Amino acid sequence: MNTCNCEGCELRSLFFENVSNSEIESICTRKTQFHYKKGEVIIQEGDEIQEFIYLKSGLVKLYRNGSNDKQQIICFALPLDFVSLLSIFSEKYYKYSVAALEDSVTCNINLDEVKSIASQNGKFAMSIMEKINKATDNILVDFLEVKQKRLFGRIAYILLYFSRKVYNSSSFELPVSRKEMAEYIGMTVENVIRTLSDLRKDGIIKINGPIIEIADEERLERISELS
Amino acid sequence: MNTCNCEGCELRSLFFENVSNSEIESICTRKTQFHYKKGEVIIQEGDEIQEFIYLKSGLVKLYRNGSNDKQQIICFALPLDFVSLLSIFSEKYYKYSVAALEDSVTCNINLDEVKSIASQNGKFAMSIMEKINKATDNILVDFLEVKQKRLFGRIAYILLYFSRKVYNSSSFELPVSRKEMAEYIGMTVENVIRTLSDLRKDGIIKINGPIIEIADEERLERISELS
DNA sequence: TGCCGATTATGATATATATCATAGCCTGAT
DNA sequence: ATCAGGCTATGATATATATCATAATCGGCA
Numbered sequence: 001m002n003t004c005n006c007e008g009c010e011l012r013s014l015f016f017e018n019v020s021n022s023e024i025e026s027i028c029t030r031k032t033q034f035h036y037k038k039g040e041v042i043i044q045e046g047d048e049i050q051e052f053i054y055l056k057s058g059l060v061k062l063y064r065n066g067s068n069d070k071q072q073i074i075c076f077a078l079p080l081d082f083v084s085l086l087s088i089f090s091e092k093y094y095k096y097s098v099a100a101l102e103d104s105v106t107c108n109i110n111l112d113e114v115k116s117i118a119s120q121n122g123k124f125a126m127s128i129m130e131k132i133n134k135a136t137d138n139i140l141v142d143f144l145e146v147k148q149k150r151l152f153g154r155i156a157y158i159l160l161y162f163s164r165k166v167y168n169s170s171s172f173e174l175p176v177s178r179k180e181m182a183e184y185i186g187m188t189v190e191n192v193i194r195t196l197s198d199l200r201k202d203g204i205i206k207i208n209g210p211i212i213e214i215a216d217e218e219r220l221e222r223i224s225e226l227s
Numbered sequence: 228m229n230t231c232n233c234e235g236c237e238l239r240s241l242f243f244e245n246v247s248n249s250e251i252e253s254i255c256t257r258k259t260q261f262h263y264k265k266g267e268v269i270i271q272e273g274d275e276i277q278e279f280i281y282l283k284s285g286l287v288k289l290y291r292n293g294s295n296d297k298q299q300i301i302c303f304a305l306p307l308d309f310v311s312l313l314s315i316f317s318e319k320y321y322k323y324s325v326a327a328l329e330d331s332v333t334c335n336i337n338l339d340e341v342k343s344i345a346s347q348n349g350k351f352a353m354s355i356m357e358k359i360n361k362a363t364d365n366i367l368v369d370f371l372e373v374k375q376k377r378l379f380g381r382i383a384y385i386l387l388y389f390s391r392k393v394y395n396s397s398s399f400e401l402p403v404s405r406k407e408m409a410e411y412i413g414m415t416v417e418n419v420i421r422t423l424s425d426l427r428k429d430g431i432i433k434i435n436g437p438i439i440e441i442a443d444e445e446r447l448e449r450i451s452e453l454s
Numbered sequence: 455t456g457c458c459g460a461t462t463a464t465g466a467t468a469t470a471t472a473t474c475a476t477a478g479c480c481t482g483a484t
Numbered sequence: 485a486t487c488a489g490g491c492t493a494t495g496a497t498a499t500a501t502a503t504c505a506t507a508a509t510c511g512g513c514a
Contacts (some may be wrong), residue, residue: 190471415502463507
């Protein structure tokens with residue numbers, strides 16, 4: 001389980017910049033690491049919040065069960081993101097679930113330990129706060145952006161999101177099903193599929209099985225902006 | 228300007244629970260208090276973030292300018308809410324605006340001072356973090372709730388929100404225009420107006436000028452839930 | 455006082471989106 | 485190997501929502 005090398009761990013500079021070496025050592029020896037296969041559930045809505053979970057590699061989705069039995073995807077998280085941060089300091093139980101969209105590895109740190117260090121180390125607490133703020137900020141901005149768009153704009157937006165922010169390439173394997181795209185943008189599966197087809201027919205994207213290639217990024221960008 | 232009595236101020240217990248008396252005194256003597264008339268802008272998108280702003284009384288809206296020149300209302304804030312918290316620890320400039328929906332009073336505290344106390348006082352930093360988390364959590368939940376509903380459900384939801392969370396009464400003066408309701412739920416003004424008319428025709432609400440009375444809360448609740 | 459622009463209101467119509475139906479395909483389970 | 489179920493896909497249709505047009509009302513302001 002405990003296979004990573006803490007010496008070169010990016011968490012050290014990313015997260016523990018203001019923490020003393022001895023405290024880091026203590027955390028390091030007690031951290032746990034987990035591997036999840038694509039599709040596996042990492043956090044279940046209702047679970048007690050006991051750990052601070054950091055995504056070392058892979059891709060996950062945060063989602064919740066809407067009132068009408070449909071799932072709603074809240075956001076996606078990339079490596080270097082803190083997965084369990086939404087209500088981690090204000091709630092006792094998770095109000096959302098997390099599942100792996102690709103094979104993923106998490107590094108888990110006991111939450112009480114983090115809290116205890118933070119209580120005694122204001123600079124550390126401030127740096128956590130900053131990161132949590134940035135993360136929720138990004139979620140909110142994406143929400144607002146998606147909200148003001150219509151179907152085509154939303155699809156364009158999410159495609160550009162995966163292309164630019166996740167894979168940094170104009171060609172990539174879509175990590176989500178059409179259904180999950182629908183759950184994120186708040187539209188029906190059929191319309192997601194139809195819209196992708198339309199974009200393909202217009203030569204804006206190419207679809208080869210699970211592979212999406214953005215053929216005309218400029219037009220896709222315009223569609224995203226003009227709704 | 229500096230008219231409030233810090234002795235009995237709710238901020239003291241709400242916000243400064245872990246701060247020493249001398250630090251509180253120092254903050255108290257330097258805080259500033261501002262009065263805003265209904266409609267006045269409190270924070271302008273792009274302003275530098277210099278103060279920690281706390282709403283003593285009144286009601287405000289947080290909003291931003293969407294890409295298509297339309298405004299989007301992000302959320303409403305009530306007394307005891309911290310108005311300037313969204314990106315306050317992660318950004319240099321406000322990414323949203325704040326305006327008074329009712330005559331409002333704010334208590335402003337120099338942000339550097341708050342930061343400096345937090346850096347030296349982990350417990351205080353943690354308590355801020357908890358409050359920010361709760362606030363953004365609530366915003367997110369409302370977003371998700373509204374997102375999964377259709378027009379009628381969204382209108383019902385916002386009416387119940389004002390009735391229960393803001394005014395604690397089944398009869399209240401709507402603090403927002405139809406246009407602002409539309410900007411919050413992400414629909415057009417005409418449809419907001421039409422929907423309110425329909426609810427009135429069905430006897431579920433009564434409209435007397437700016438006064439809304441929820442006549443059949445149970446049905447309104449059902450509309451909100453069943454979308 | 456009277457005018458102007460914004461807000462509320464309503465109707466007619468166009469458009470966007472959801473729903474329902476059907477089918478091929480793939481994958482996992484038996 | 486076969487079946488069941490989920491995912492992708494597409495079309496027809498119903499419904500929800502936006503857009504456009506018009507008008508009444510209200511409040512600020514010259």
